Amino acid sequence: MDGLPGIRDWEELLAVREGAPVAPPGPLGALFGPLLAPPRAADGCVVVGRLAQTLDGRIATASGSSQWIGGEGDILHTHRLRALCDAVVVGAGTVRHDDPRLTTRACVGPDPVRVVLDTDRRLSDGYRIFREGPPTLLLAAEDVPGGDRLGLAEVVRLPRDPAHGGLRVPAILAALGARGLRRIFVEGGGVTVSRFLAAGCLDRLHVTVAPVLLGSGIPAFTLPEAARIADGLRFAWTVHALPPDVLFDIALDRVRPGVCR
Numbered sequence: 001m002d003g004l005p006g007i008r009d010w011e012e013l014l015a016v017r018e019g020a021p022v023a024p025p026g027p028l029g030a031l032f033g034p035l036l037a038p039p040r041a042a043d044g045c046v047v048v049g050r051l052a053q054t055l056d057g058r059i060a061t062a063s064g065s066s067q068w069i070g071g072e073g074d075i076l077h078t079h080r081l082r083a084l085c086d087a088v089v090v091g092a093g094t095v096r097h098d099d100p101r102l103t104t105r106a107c108v109g110p111d112p113v114r115v116v117l118d119t120d121r122r123l124s125d126g127y128r129i130f131r132e133g134p135p136t137l138l139l140a141a142e143d144v145p146g147g148d149r150l151g152l153a154e155v156v157r158l159p160r161d162p163a164h165g166g167l168r169v170p171a172i173l174a175a176l177g178a179r180g181l182r183r184i185f186v187e188g189g190g191v192t193v194s195r196f197l198a199a200g201c202l203d204r205l206h207v208t209v210a211p212v213l214l215g216s217g218i219p220a221f222t223l224p225e226a227a228r229i230a231d232g233l234r235f236a237w238t239v240h241a242l243p244p245d246v247l248f249d250i251a252l253d254r255v256r257p258g259v260c261r
Contacts, residue, residue: 014109017084043173049186049193051220052208058217059190064097073242074208076106083109085185087176091192092118099127119166125151169199194222200256207248224259233257
């Protein structure tokens with residue numbers, strides 16, 4: 001898959017990840033360069049969220065099936081995001097439904113540290129992410145009992161977010177930043193990406209739209225109900241061809257949706 005056009009520019013981007021000063025010109029540099037720029041947020045992190053959805057805004061069927069909404073280009077894009085980031089974050093639902101490995105099998109580049117958000121520690125150690133592969137962190141609520149490891153994963157305890165559910169997102173970023181994990185890729189699912197968005201903790205958002213209509217299923221974003229169109233979040237985007245799909249690169253710069261303020 002890494003034989004697709006752009007491999008030379010990709011190698012130059014990997015050099016920037018390791019400290020080279022300038023991202024290469026061209027489409028890959030324009031798309032991934034902002035992720036390699038110095039962080040501007042006070043927590044010292046650069047955070048990118050990513051979702052692949054159908055044309056009617058679904059990321060999975062009602063039963064949770066999501067493989068594969070995006071095509072080959074989207075899979076390569078996802079693996080490249082993993083390779084450029086220090087950590088890849090997913091929710092417990094993604095692990096339960098997909099049993100992902102979260103490695104960079106489709107491209108040249110290092111594997112990130114894998115981070116699983118499982119607030120109430122409902123996952124067993126039978127999933128691949130806890131049995132093999134790169135280092136893994138399991139982030140759980142500080143009031144949930146259990147040991148300091150789940151399989152090969154280290155357990156990190158964090159405060160709950162009583163207002164929005166799950167763990168406090170700023171505490172997640174602080175915990176990862178303290179470990180030197182400052183380039184953060186929030187890969188999914190929709191609830192997890194939505195919580196980072198609602199907390200005003202996304203610098204960028206990559207949304208792949210596939211030429212598929214489901215008519216039902218799990219929505220891409222879950223936010224409080226908006227009473228007016230004006231309550232929605234408007235933004236600028238750039239569009240990239242990701243055959244057979246389309247990728248929207250959105251610069252959020254930690255903005256919080258009006259309905260979440």
